Amino acid sequence: MSLLRTVPAERRPIAALESVVGPERYTRLLAAAHALRPRLAGRTIWNVNSTAVGGGVAEMLQTLVGYGQDLGIVIRWVVISGDPAFFALTKGLHNALHGFAGSGPPAGPAEAAHYEQVLADNAAELVDLVRPGDMVLLHDPQTAGLAPWLRRAGAHVVWRCHIGADEHSAVTLAGWEFLRPYLTGLEGYVFSRRRYVPPWLPAAAVEVIPPSIDPFSAKNEDMSDGTVQAVLRRIGFLDGAVAPPPFVRRDGHRGEVVRRAAVVADRLPGPDEPMLLQVSRWDRLKDMGGVLHGFAAHVAPEADGYLALVGPSVATVADDPEGAAVYAECVRQWQDLPAAVRARVMLVTLPLDDVDENAAMVNALQRHAAVVAQKSLAEGFGLTVAEAMWKGRPVVGSAVGGIPDQIAAGTGVLVGDPADLAAFGAAVRDLLRDPAAREAMGAAAHEHIRAEFVGDQHLMRYARLFTRVGG
Numbered sequence: 153m154s155l156l157r158t159v160p161a162e163r164r165p166i167a168a169l170e171s172v173v174g175p176e177r178y179t180r181l182l183a184a185a186h187a188l189r190p191r192l193a194g195r196t197i198w199n200v201n202s203t204a205v206g207g208g209v210a211e212m213l214q215t216l217v218g219y220g221q222d223l224g225i226v227i228r229w230v231v232i233s234g235d236p237a238f239f240a241l242t243k244g245l246h247n248a249l250h251g252f253a254g255s256g257p258p259a260g261p262a263e264a265a266h267y268e269q270v271l272a273d274n275a276a277e278l279v280d281l282v283r284p285g286d287m288v289l290l291h292d293p294q295t296a297g298l299a300p301w302l303r304r305a306g307a308h309v310v311w312r313c314h315i316g317a318d319e320h321s322a323v324t325l326a327g328w329e330f331l332r333p334y335l336t337g338l339e340g341y342v343f344s345r346r347r348y349v350p351p352w353l354p355a356a357a358v359e360v361i362p363p364s365i366d367p368f369s370a371k372n373e374d375m376s377d378g379t380v381q382a383v384l385r386r387i388g389f390l391d392g393a394v395a396p397p398p399f400v401r402r403d404g405h406r407g408e409v410v411r412r413a414a415v416v417a418d419r420l421p422g423p424d425e426p427m428l429l430q431v432s433r434w435d436r437l438k439d440m441g442g443v444l445h446g447f448a449a450h451v452a453p454e455a456d457g458y459l460a461l462v463g464p465s466v467a468t469v470a471d472d473p474e475g476a477a478v479y480a481e482c483v484r485q486w487q488d489l490p491a492a493v494r495a496r497v498m499l500v501t502l503p504l505d506d507v508d509e510n511a512a513m514v515n516a517l518q519r520h521a522a523v524v525a526q527k528s529l530a531e532g533f534g535l536t537v538a539e540a541m542w543k544g545r546p547v548v549g550s551a552v553g554g555i556p557d558q559i560a561a562g563t564g565v566l567v568g569d570p571a572d573l574a575a576f577g578a579a580v581r582d583l584l585r586d587p588a589a590r591e592a593m594g595a596a597a598h599e600h601i602r603a604e605f606v607g608d609q610h611l612m613r614y615a616r617l618f619t620r621v622g623g
């Protein structure tokens with residue numbers, strides 16, 4: 153059976169970006185791509201990660217791979233597979249690189265041997281696809297152990313890390329130590345922030361490239377208020393039956409939202425009640441439970457509105473083995489709320505059978521929100537922040553990882569200590585009570601994302617990287 157899965161990534165018309173970023177930025181992007189093309193002639197750029205759906209890495213690859221193709225670059229995306237023990241081990245690494253001990257970074261030789269074996273099996277297939285001279289971008293700890301195989305096959309290997317901690321600690325350093333043998337000597341490394349770089353990596357080989365959003369994906373495309381309401385009714389989040397609402401697919405064709413979300417709630421909200429929303433994977437570091445408790449203790453008693461905690465259907469994300477347990481914890485915490493508060497909190501899981509349809513659901517929810525929370529305890533970047541800001545929504549986010557890079561003064565609210573539920577609650581409450589402040593902040597947020605975090609900048613930074621690596 154084949155371990156690798158190729159993810160079809162449709163060519164996306166890059167020209168569409170000009171209307172968002174303006175002619176100057178657009179022309180610079182075209183010039184960079186033009187300069188790079190001879191260097192990439194005859195080569196393929198491979199992206200390798202561990203899931204095609206349900207997280208920030210997949211979210212970006214879906215669009216960047218498509219734009220790259222339209223810029224005349226041959227670029228492909230493959231997903232590895234692994235068994236539950238492998239993904240339990242890589243989740244431990246994920247937590248460790250964020251500074252959280254959790255199940256701990258893999259320690260013993262048996263774990264290292266298992267990690268290497270799973271990746272050796274994947275590599276055996278990958279080296280049949282990748283030709284000498286090709287460039288390979290490996291994403292995150294799950295794929296780092298492929299690097300030695302690919303180098304031996306003559307590929308130019310870059311490793312991109314989507315996570316990290318603001319400060320190194322014994323926990324992060326232990327995680328990095330595990331990865332060190334696979335990462336040493338690569339041609340390039342990409343991090344979302346410079347502080348994440350482990351001390352032993354050569355600074356000259358590191359490129360800092362923050363993530364970006366695509367204004368034209370199903371996740372972020374404009375949506376009328378009518379369509380937002382229709383999507384929310386269709387998925388069973390608001391009351392009332394409607395015909396399936398439309399969205400745009402990656403291949404440019406239209407799709408329709410037909411599936412329903414699974415909603416845990418004592419009642420459905422009215423369409424005009426203000427919503428506080430957090431959209432996340434069910435990952436402890438996203439602190440969905442903290443949002444629930446912060447809302448219950450510091451928002452619900454003093455302001456109108458309700459909370460929706462939204463994430464992917466937990467059965468479907470193979471590389472995130474803690475998802476089901478974290479979701480179950482949230483359900484228990486919801487059950488334990490006093491009845492009056494419980495009636496103002498919803499837990500929602502969205503089907504992932506169709507990734508564009510799932511994105512349209514997230515889009516509608518983010519647009520329907522009065523305030524968006526991202527109360528992460530650690531965060532590599534936090535695409536959900538940029539997504540909400542792009543939609544003109546004020547975000548209350550923890551000042552951790554990449555969140556302060558996104559929320560500038562006046563474009564949202566940063567909460568200094570992610571454990572401070574009172575400060576989080578006060579920020580949410582103030583915004584829920586003040587529609588004018590929400591409006592002003594949301595408008596500034598949209599402009600900030602346009603200036604800093606739209607895909608053209610991301611592609612430009614990749615262009616700079618590829619002028620350096622590749623021999």
Ligand code: UPG
Nearest residue numbers: 207208209211314363432463464502531532533534535536
């Ligand atoms: N999402 C869905 N459906 C859901 C829930 C989430 O599409 O039901 C999306 C969400 O809209 C976003 C993505 O999943 O696009 C989540 O991305 P992000 O908020 O960035 O978090 P992670 O999945 O944890 O992504 C990792 C890092 C993160 C970084 C990202 C890209 O943890 O900090 O921003 O990789 O580098």
